[in-house]
Amino acid sequence: MITIEEYKKRRQALSQQLPSNAVALIPAASEPLRNGDAHYRFRQDSDFYYLTGFNEPDALLVICSGGAGESVLFNRPRNEAEEQWTGPRLGQEDANAVLGVDFAFPLSRLDEMLPQLLAGKSLVYYPLGRSSQWEARFRETWFRVKNNARRGLASLEGFYDSSCLLGEMRLFKSDAELALMREAARVTTAGHRRAMRACSALTHEYQLEAELVYEFTRQGCRDVAYDSIVASGPAACVLHYTENNQLLRPNALILVDAGAEYQNYAADVTRTYPKNGTFSHEQRQIYELVYLAQQAAIAAVQPGCRFEQIQAIVVRTLTEGLVDLGILTGEVDGLIEQGAYRSMYMHQSSHWLGLDVHDCGNYRVNGESRRLAPNMVLTVEPGLYFHHDLQTVASRWRGIGVRIEDDIRVTESGHENLTASLPAAASDIEVLVRGE
Numbered sequence: 014m015i016t017i018e019e020y021k022k023r024r025q026a027l028s029q030q031l032p033s034n035a036v037a038l039i040p041a042a043s044e045p046l047r048n049g050d051a052h053y054r055f056r057q058d059s060d061f062y063y064l065t066g067f068n069e070p071d072a073l074l075v076i077c078s079g080g081a082g083e084s085v086l087f088n089r090p091r092n093e094a095e096e097q098w099t100g101p102r103l104g105q106e107d108a109n110a111v112l113g114v115d116f117a118f119p120l121s122r123l124d125e126m127l128p129q130l131l132a133g134k135s136l137v138y139y140p141l142g143r144s145s146q147w148e149a150r151f152r153e154t155w156f157r158v159k160n161n162a163r164r165g166l167a168s169l170e171g172f173y174d175s176s177c178l179l180g181e182m183r184l185f186k187s188d189a190e191l192a193l194m195r196e197a198a199r200v201t202t203a204g205h206r207r208a209m210r211a212c213s214a215l216t217h218e219y220q221l222e223a224e225l226v227y228e229f230t231r232q233g234c235r236d237v238a239y240d241s242i243v244a245s246g247p248a249a250c251v252l253h254y255t256e257n258n259q260l261l262r263p264n265a266l267i268l269v270d271a272g273a274e275y276q277n278y279a280a281d282v283t284r285t286y287p288k289n290g291t292f293s294h295e296q297r298q299i300y301e302l303v304y305l306a307q308q309a310a311i312a313a314v315q316p317g318c319r320f321e322q323i324q325a326i327v328v329r330t331l332t333e334g335l336v337d338l339g340i341l342t343g344e345v346d347g348l349i350e351q352g353a354y355r356s357m358y359m360h361q362s363s364h365w366l367g368l369d370v371h372d373c374g375n376y377r378v379n380g381e382s383r384r385l386a387p388n389m390v391l392t393v394e395p396g397l398y399f400h401h402d403l404q405t406v407a408s409r410w411r412g413i414g415v416r417i418e419d420d421i422r423v424t425e426s427g428h429e430n431l432t433a434s435l436p437a438a439a440s441d442i443e444v445l446v447r448g449e
């Protein structure tokens with residue numbers, strides 16, 4: 014659990030990073046309509062949640078520069094009639110006690126109060142490009158403040174992207190955040206284990222998806238961190254396949270990329286396994302090569318390692334293996350330089366993980382690939398995909414798609430695999446699927 018004090022410290026840290034005379038405006042998410050008058054399930058904006066822990070829609074957090082982190086929340090007022098239908102709201106009176114914000118006002122007062130809050134400030138930080146409605150509101154307020162400038166108030170000079178500052182803060186996970194991510198990882202691995210045990214008796218991809226979601230939900234994660242990918246056979250070669258409506262072919266590999274979300278923190282795990290519990294000779298050769306690349310890449314994760322180094326290890330291991338299998342011919346360095354692997358491995362090996370599955374934070378700093386540091390969390394997920402019309406490889410490889418993905422925390426001296434409890438070695442996978 015993340016304490017009020019931790020949220021306060023985050024707001025203070027943001028305040029300290031703002032230039033003087035700046036103000037940050039961080040909007041909550043709204044509840045978009047799905048169809049008719051039915052809404053999508055609500056998911057809070059990650060930046061807003063990171064700074065408040067507040068899980069209601071339609072709110073705005075205002076943070077001023079100056080280090081004290083003085084914060085003003087605009088949120089929905091209490092409303093007995095509406096709460097009868099949609100449940101309790103925090104309102105303004107308890108906002109200080111529950112969230113630790115300094116002041117809270119009803120959202121209806123925003124248009125009147127925002128010009129006062131912006132008066133005398135030069136710079137406004139907000140998440141540029143995220144919400145056109147909020148953006149229009151901020152710009153309209155900017156004009157109003159500007160028009161008042163001749164009465165002696167300093168006028169606003171510019172809008173800046175708050176995501177840059179928050180991205181750097183969110184990249185380094187606190188102990189409390191890591192506890193939540195471990196829980197997301199634990200539930201996620203339980204869901205995958207359940208799906209593996211169930212798969213030999215199932216007929217369709219969506220049934221396998223149901224096993225995952227059943228276990229996630231049963232263990233307290235009502236949301237997935239992203240749409241689950243359950244891809245049987247050639248569908249595994251479509252990187253973001255989410256149709257999940259095809260037959261599970263008896264001799265096919267099933268690629269499952271799914272992660273539970275726990276208190277808004279994501280896990281992101283992929284396993285690939287044979288429906289019948291036994292890899293064919295070709296499937297096993299490809300699987301073991303991807304596994305080798307993943308193990309080599311995970312082993313390199315430690316403070317000081319550059320982000321791009323992980324992908325470089327994956328590319329080298331895969332290219333060497335593809336040459337050994339006779340799928341590529343030539344000299345390894347030259348093949349890497351030409352990018353000969355790209356028709357079979359066309360994505361990055363890693364991304365940051367946190368409140369967002371593809372979490373924020375820069376991958377390059379001062380023009381160079383970023384060095385890993387303690388308490389960053391990233392995925393390591395090499396893959397090989399032989400599309401059914403990939404004419405450059407022998408037909409026996411075509412239709413095989415393999416990806417293996419784990420969630421890795423950088424520690425003081427190396428790394429911690431948050432999802433290590435889920436088997437990934439070929440023979441362990443077979444044992445699980447066969448239910449031995």
Ligand SMILES: [Mn+2]
Nearest residue numbers: 281392394418
């Ligand atoms: Mn991923």
